[in-house]
Amino acid sequence: xxxxxxxxxxxxxxxRFFDLPPLGKFFDPYHGYLALRNSDQLxxxxxxxxxxxxxxxxxxxxxxxxxxxANNEHDLFFVQGYIHxxxxxxxxxxxxxxxxxxxxxxxxxxTIDYDRFQRRLGMMRGAENVLEFxxxxxxxxxxxxxxxxxxxxxxxTLEPDQYPxxxxxxxxxxxxxxxxxxxxxxxxxxxxxSGSTNDLAHxxxxxxxxxDQYQKLYGFDTPLLSPIMPRETEWDFDPIEVKxxxxxxxxxxxxxxxxxxxxxxxxxxxxxxxxxxxxxxxPILSNDPHLNLTLPSIWYENHLISPGINAYGVSLLGxxxxxxxxxxxxxxxxTNGMNDVMDFYDITFRDESMMEYLHDDVWKKxxxxxxxxxxxxxxxxxxxxxxxxxxxxxxxxxFEKMPRFGxxxxxxxxxxxxxxxxxxxxxxxxxxxxxxTYQDYLDAISYFNCPGQNIIFASNNNDIAIWQTxxxxxxxxxxxxxxxxxxxxxxxxxTKLPIEHQPHSLNPERGFLSxxxxxxxxxxxxxxxxxxxxxxxxxxxxxxxxxxxxGVSYDDxxxxxxxxxxxxxxxxxxxxxxxxxxxxxxxxxxxIYNHLSQWDYFxxxxxxxxxxxxxxxxxxxxxxxxxxxxxxxxxxEWPNYRVLSDLIVDDPNSKWFDNIITNKIESLSDISQNAxxxxxxxxxxxxxxxxxAWQWKNSRGTDVHHLAKIPGFGNLHLPTGGDWNIPxxxxxxxxxxxxxxxxxxxxxxxYGTYPGGQSGFPGSVHYDQFLDxxxxxxxxxxxxPYTEDEIEGHTIGFNPGSDS
Amino acid sequence: MxxxxxxxxxxxxxxxxxxxxISILGSMAGLTSKRVHTSIANGFxxxxxxxxxxxVYYHYTGSQLLIHxxxxxxxxxxxxxxxxxxxFIGGVVGAMGALCSYTFKNAFKN
Numbered sequence: 001x002x003x004x005x006x007x008x009x010x011x012x013x014x015x016r017f018f019d020l021p022p023l024g025k026f027f028d029p030y031h032g033y034l035a036l037r038n039s040d041q042l043x044x045x046x047x048x049x050x051x052x053x054x055x056x057x058x059x060x061x062x063x064x065x066x067x068x069x070a071n072n073e074h075d076l077f078f079v080q081g082y083i084h085x086x087x088x089x090x091x092x093x094x095x096x097x098x099x100x101x102x103x104x105x106x107x108x109x110x111t112i113d114y115d116r117f118q119r120r121l122g123m124m125r126g127a128e129n130v131l132e133f134x135x136x137x138x139x140x141x142x143x144x145x146x147x148x149x150x151x152x153x154x155x156x157t158l159e160p161d162q163y164p165x166x167x168x169x170x171x172x173x174x175x176x177x178x179x180x181x182x183x184x185x186x187x188x189x190x191x192x193x194s195g196s197t198n199d200l201a202h203x204x205x206x207x208x209x210x211x212d213q214y215q216k217l218y219g220f221d222t223p224l225l226s227p228i229m230p231r232e233t234e235w236d237f238d239p240i241e242v243k244x245x246x247x248x249x250x251x252x253x254x255x256x257x258x259x260x261x262x263x264x265x266x267x268x269x270x271x272x273x274x275x276x277x278x279x280x281x282x283p284i285l286s287n288d289p290h291l292n293l294t295l296p297s298i299w300y301e302n303h304l305i306s307p308g309i310n311a312y313g314v315s316l317l318g319x320x321x322x323x324x325x326x327x328x329x330x331x332x333x334x335t336n337g338m339n340d341v342m343d344f345y346d347i348t349f350r351d352e353s354m355m356e357y358l359h360d361d362v363w364k365k366x367x368x369x370x371x372x373x374x375x376x377x378x379x380x381x382x383x384x385x386x387x388x389x390x391x392x393x394x395x396x397x398x399f400e401k402m403p404r405f406g407x408x409x410x411x412x413x414x415x416x417x418x419x420x421x422x423x424x425x426x427x428x429x430x431x432x433x434x435x436x437t438y439q440d441y442l443d444a445i446s447y448f449n450c451p452g453q454n455i456i457f458a459s460n461n462n463d464i465a466i467w468q469t470x471x472x473x474x475x476x477x478x479x480x481x482x483x484x485x486x487x488x489x490x491x492x493x494x495t496k497l498p499i500e501h502q503p504h505s506l507n508p509e510r511g512f513l514s515x516x517x518x519x520x521x522x523x524x525x526x527x528x529x530x531x532x533x534x535x536x537x538x539x540x541x542x543x544x545x546x547x548x549x550x551g552v553s554y555d556d557x558x559x560x561x562x563x564x565x566x567x568x569x570x571x572x573x574x575x576x577x578x579x580x581x582x583x584x585x586x587x588x589x590x591x592i593y594n595h596l597s598q599w600d601y602f603x604x605x606x607x608x609x610x611x612x613x614x615x616x617x618x619x620x621x622x623x624x625x626x627x628x629x630x631x632x633x634x635x636x637e638w639p640n641y642r643v644l645s646d647l648i649v650d651d652p653n654s655k656w657f658d659n660i661i662t663n664k665i666e667s668l669s670d671i672s673q674n675a676x677x678x679x680x681x682x683x684x685x686x687x688x689x690x691x692x693a694w695q696w697k698n699s700r701g702t703d704v705h706h707l708a709k710i711p712g713f714g715n716l717h718l719p720t721g722g723d724w725n726i727p728x729x730x731x732x733x734x735x736x737x738x739x740x741x742x743x744x745x746x747x748x749x750x751y752g753t754y755p756g757g758q759s760g761f762p763g764s765v766h767y768d769q770f771l772d773x774x775x776x777x778x779x780x781x782x783x784x785p786y787t788e789d790e791i792e793g794h795t796i797g798f799n800p801g802s803d804s
Numbered sequence: 805m806x807x808x809x810x811x812x813x814x815x816x817x818x819x820x821x822x823x824x825x826i827s828i829l830g831s832m833a834g835l836t837s838k839r840v841h842t843s844i845a846n847g848f849x850x851x852x853x854x855x856x857x858x859x860v861y862y863h864y865t866g867s868q869l870l871i872h873x874x875x876x877x878x879x880x881x882x883x884x885x886x887x888x889x890x891x892f893i894g895g896v897v898g899a900m901g902a903l904c905s906y907t908f909k910n911a912f913k914n
Contacts, residue, residue: 023893030819034871
């Protein structure tokens with residue numbers, strides 16, 4: 001009996017149960033997590049690999065940034081793959097396992113529905129299509145293969161004791177890398193940046209309130225907009241005519257429904273000033289792409305040098321080249337285009353078998369795509385996706401709600417998503433790494449399909465430019481904003497526009513360019529470009545700052561990156577204060593009122609009024625929309641703060657301010673007073689009188705969780721400022737994932753940081769090394785040697801020879 | 805005394821053996837114990853001391869960051885979480901090994 005209990009206990013502690021790791025194995029100080037105690041230490045001796053063609057020298061500088069000096073591209077990407085795996089193996093594999101719908105292999109049957117969802121989205125199909133596509137391009141194929149070989153060379157050196165700590169916690173082993181996984185990584189990024197829809201929510205609104213109200217509350221254009229392409233841009237092409245259907249199709253938006261609503265509160269910025277405005281006489285470029293913040297960080301900083309390439313910047317873990325950075329001649333950066341590249345179609349099936357559907361008066365065959373999902377400690381399951389020419393039917397059986405980290409997509413309809421079409425985004429980065437001129441940049445971005453990005457450019461030839469790079473589908477007005485009729489060919493996507501028709505700007509008269517996820521164009525652009533754009537406040541503030549400076553240095557652009565002024569607050573607070581009667585307020589509320597009256601509208605870490613304004617405006621938004629639109633949820637999207645601010649400023653008696661549940665007819669004044677009373681009382685109760693606890697860094701702050709949200713592996717309560725709608729759009733768990741500024745010149749000078757560190761090992765000082773500088777808004781000067789002699793650090797040779 | 809000898813022995817064998825070998829160490833303590841609760845206590849010590857010694861040694865020789873992160877997994881700070889988990893797991897498995905061997909020994913004796 002005792003023996004049985006002992007054996008059973010050992011068995012329990014040797015295996016993973018529920019969320020618990022195999023505790024015995026994990027806490028064993030000889031073979032468990034402590035076996036990794038020095039695993040972040042860089043190699044101390046030269047390494048040898050049969051795959052290498054020549055010697056590659058790598059010097060890690062004091063920030064652990066590798067400078068890889070190779071004599072050919074094959075070796076360069078091989079060593080880049082090896083080093084990425086050395087520092088971030090678990091992250092790079094976990095990301096693609098999740099993207100490809102293979103989590104059940106690690107976590108068991110509780111993630112089967114998640115995996116089915118990913119499979120039906122077409123992540124795996126997309127990666128396979130990309131793989132096929134690459135067969136036509138031997139250069140890219142060999143680069144990706146060399147990179148994959150480098151990762152596998154590292155994996156082959158690992159004994160089980162040396163597997164990164166997350167493998168030990170989840171009790172599984174790394175598998176070999178492949179080019180298909182590089183493709184999956186790009187599908188993952190496409191999903192992160194463009195996998196969203198509000199078609200169902202908009203259809204529901206349309207049905208209840210009609211097209212006029214829809215245009216008012218969800219239209220893009222506004223006088224507040226400072227579009228990415230300056231208003232004076234002339235469109236030098238003959239637009240292709242797009243014929244709309246005779247009437248708007250109205251789907252039945254009720255019943256089971258899901259929507260993965262886009263986060264219009266994105267925060268990426270990029271901007272470039274031309275030589276005529278800069279201190280150096282050559283352009284300066286800045287970029288801070290905003291993403292969910294995690295440890296390890298999504299980015300890895302590296303410097304790649306081989307004949308034809310000398311590129312520095314950040315890479316994604318799982319793909320070669322530098323994604324955002326600079327080389328000797330040019331610099332480039334990216335923000336999310338926020339384009340609507342995902343549409344849904346009602347499908348009319350012939351019968352319950354769902355094997356035929358109607359399109360253009362013809363019954364077309366459904367194609368079945370059957371995928372195998374392996375499940376840990378259980379039987380493998382097969383999942384069937386029904387494919388139409390529009391795209392997959394996302395759900396015909398299993399899903400009621402399928403949150404994708406808090407989000408979901410419309411069900412029972414066919415999904416058309418630009419990312420599922422094969423394309424070669426990695427080639428864009430490969431060519432940008434080598435680019436020298438504006439023409440090279442144009443060649444590079446012509447390969448970029450999805451997600452739509454605003455890729456900004458600056459060069460030593462004194463060119464600055466920006467292009468919105470997604471392959472633009474010509475659409476009639478409002479096409480794709482609502483669920484469409486899958487039987488009517490006029491609702492189909494048409495051939496993509498020629499690249500020269502895409503929104504772009506080169507060397508504008510004003511001397512600078514910027515993007516902040518806002519609408520890229522004004523009404524003069526001849527095509528309808530739907531998107532879930534950020535409200536215009538952030539872009540307008542950046543342009544306001546850029547318009548005001550001359551003799552620009554890198555530090556000026558760095559300061560814009562961390563500028564904390566809210567144009568939203570500046571616009572509405574004076575109007576909201578007028579709705580309050582100070583005589584009716586308590587003494588504590590009068591203190592808040594006085595603070596608000598004197599507020600400079602900055603969301604600095606020590607500012608106290610962002611705490612009140614944030615609560616107040618959220619309450620007003622809720623009171624304005626909830627009674628008539630319902631809770632902001634799967635199938636309801638409240639209009640954004642720009643629309644609300646228009647109502648506050650221009651239409652305080654709008655019908656939207658009336659609470660239809662009461663008999664009284666409310667105005668802005670009523671709901672503003674009520675919201676102020678409720679939120680000030682709540683904050684006074686929770687935080688006490690206005691003091692340190694009210695400071696924005698304490699009441700909001702930023703949490704950087706571990707990628708798998710493992711407790712203890714994140715860094716929480718960081719004392720940050722900023723917010724959505726502000727250039728420094730740092731939020732609770734989202735923010736600038738890489739901040740950098742480049743001054744072009746004979747030798748570029750660049751500065752950067754990101755919220756994390758180079759090592760993915762939580763026991764390393766390099767795990768979160770850059771967080772302090774990131775919180776303070778400081779940038780490191782980046783080392784940019786042209787030759788090995790110009791850099792000091794820890795140097796190791798990677799040599800051809802028998803594998804070490 | 806037996807506990808000290810077994811712990812010293814453990815430092816030579818544990819690096820080469822799987823984690824559950826601490827139950828064997830515990831069983832060695834059980835074989836040399838005269839009473840059931842002594843066997844459990846000795847087994848607990850023989851399972852936990854070798855692990856805790858290494859844990860504390862690593863903590864003070866450069867691995868504190870890692871150990872603190874692991875403590876954070878169970879919602880504790882600094883060394884405490886990792887220490888408690890190590891003592892508990894090592895101790896319980898060692899004690900069960902000791903109880904097994906003590907029971908066997910007595911069964912054969914009778």
